[in-house]
Amino acid sequence: MPQPNPTSNRSFIIALALAVVGLIGAQIGMYLAYRYAPTQISTGSLFVVAPDPGVSSFNLYESYRIFFTHLPSAYTTAVCCGLMLLGGVMWLLMRKPFWDHLTVAAAEVGLVAGALTLLTGAIWAKYSWGTYWNWEPRLTTMLVLWLAFAALIALRAALPPGQKRGILTAVYGILASPLYPLVHWAVEIGSGSHPKSFSYLLTAPEITVTKNVATWGIIPLFVAIVFVRLMWRNVNHALEVERAA
Amino acid sequence: MRALTIILMLMLAAPLFADTRGANLPPPPVTPEQRDALMVEFREKETPAIRSAVEAELEARYRKELETRLAQERDTYASSINNLWMSNAAVWAVLALFIVLQALSARKRMAEIARLKAMREEKPRQ
Numbered sequence: 001m002p003q004p005n006p007t008s009n010r011s012f013i014i015a016l017a018l019a020v021v022g023l024i025g026a027q028i029g030m031y032l033a034y035r036y037a038p039t040q041i042s043t044g045s046l047f048v049v050a051p052d053p054g055v056s057s058f059n060l061y062e063s064y065r066i067f068f069t070h071l072p073s074a075y076t077t078a079v080c081c082g083l084m085l086l087g088g089v090m091w092l093l094m095r096k097p098f099w100d101h102l103t104v105a106a107a108e109v110g111l112v113a114g115a116l117t118l119l120t121g122a123i124w125a126k127y128s129w130g131t132y133w134n135w136e137p138r139l140t141t142m143l144v145l146w147l148a149f150a151a152l153i154a155l156r157a158a159l160p161p162g163q164k165r166g167i168l169t170a171v172y173g174i175l176a177s178p179l180y181p182l183v184h185w186a187v188e189i190g191s192g193s194h195p196k197s198f199s200y201l202l203t204a205p206e207i208t209v210t211k212n213v214a215t216w217g218i219i220p221l222f223v224a225i226v227f228v229r230l231m232w233r234n235v236n237h238a239l240e241v242e243r244a245a
Numbered sequence: 246m247r248a249l250t251i252i253l254m255l256m257l258a259a260p261l262f263a264d265t266r267g268a269n270l271p272p273p274p275v276t277p278e279q280r281d282a283l284m285v286e287f288r289e290k291e292t293p294a295i296r297s298a299v300e301a302e303l304e305a306r307y308r309k310e311l312e313t314r315l316a317q318e319r320d321t322y323a324s325s326i327n328n329l330w331m332s333n334a335a336v337w338a339v340l341a342l343f344i345v346l347q348a349l350s351a352r353k354r355m356a357e358i359a360r361l362k363a364m365r366e367e368k369p370r371q
Binding site for chain 2: 009011012015016019020022023026030031033034035039061062065069081201218221222224225228230231232235236238239242243245
């Protein structure tokens with residue numbers, strides 16, 4: 001598999017291009033989320049929340065807008081798990097630093113995206129369920145995945161550079177990556193609070209359009225961070241090698 | 246007066262002379278088995294239809310009222326929506342700035358690598 005040259009100007013241009021695409025996409029997504037998507041009133045919810053002059057509908061019907069950040073962040077953790085698996089397997093096969101750096105970069109971005117997923121989910125849960133957190137399967141497995149990203153970074157930071165660190169990083173990355181499918185399937189376990197599907201939210205075509213734009217804007221932004229972290233690590237490694245020479 | 250009292254007492258005691266034997270009652274329109282079957286049929290077929298009709302009507306009424314109220318309320322929280330939008334946009338802008346800074350830092354290191362390489366290549370010539 002060809003590897004991009006970490007010290008080329010092309011890498012620099014690709015990183016900036018991804019950042020620009022991601023930034024524009026994310027900002028359009030946010031504009032649509034707050035200015036274009038209508039207030040969401042899901043069918044069947046009206047009996048619970050019948051109009052009451054003393055209750056503000058703001059929290060009830062507007063809090064769903066956080067979904068347009070929550071969903072892309074969750075998808076990004078899935079992408080990061082895939083990249084971690086790829087990096088781990090390829091490092092074990094080829095023993096090139098590039099793949100080791102990819103595993104770590106994916107874990108770093110997975111940690112940030114996972115934190116955003118948990119945070120936005122907790123804020124939304126406060127409005128929807130009346131509590132920031134409960135130990136239901138989807139939330140618990142997502143927390144475990146987030147801790148796995150953190151553990152990989154901590155483990156790597158605790159080890160001196162070398163083959164042993166590379167092996168442990170790769171193996172840990174491979175073992176942690178199936179956690180995302182577990183998060184995905186967790187909604188099927190028992191009767192948790194987390195909905196099994198978000199289709200109930202898509203009550204208007206504008207909401208579907210906003211979801212798609214936000215998803216395809218925010219994911220490239222996170223992928224750009226993976227790329228730039230990978231580039232930075234590769235360049236740093238090349239610099240260390242050069243200094244040693 | 247005595248006769249009136251006797252008549253009144255007989256009238257009050259009338260239930261005592263009532264014919265309460267089950268055999269003398271008119272036959273029920275359905276047997277207990279048929280009644281149970283009809284109840285099951287009612288619960289399965291008619292109740293959901295009635296319920297969904299009532300729910301649809303109530304939902305339409307509530308939705309209309311709610312949308313009217315939301316339209317009135319939206320003006321009062323327009324600034325909150327704008328603040329949320331701005332803060333969300335700022336988060337993504339900071340992430341984009343982080344990418345640019347990392348890329349610039351990498352580029353600086355690229356220049357350092359090129360300088361070190363040039364120095365290394367010049368040494369043997371000297």
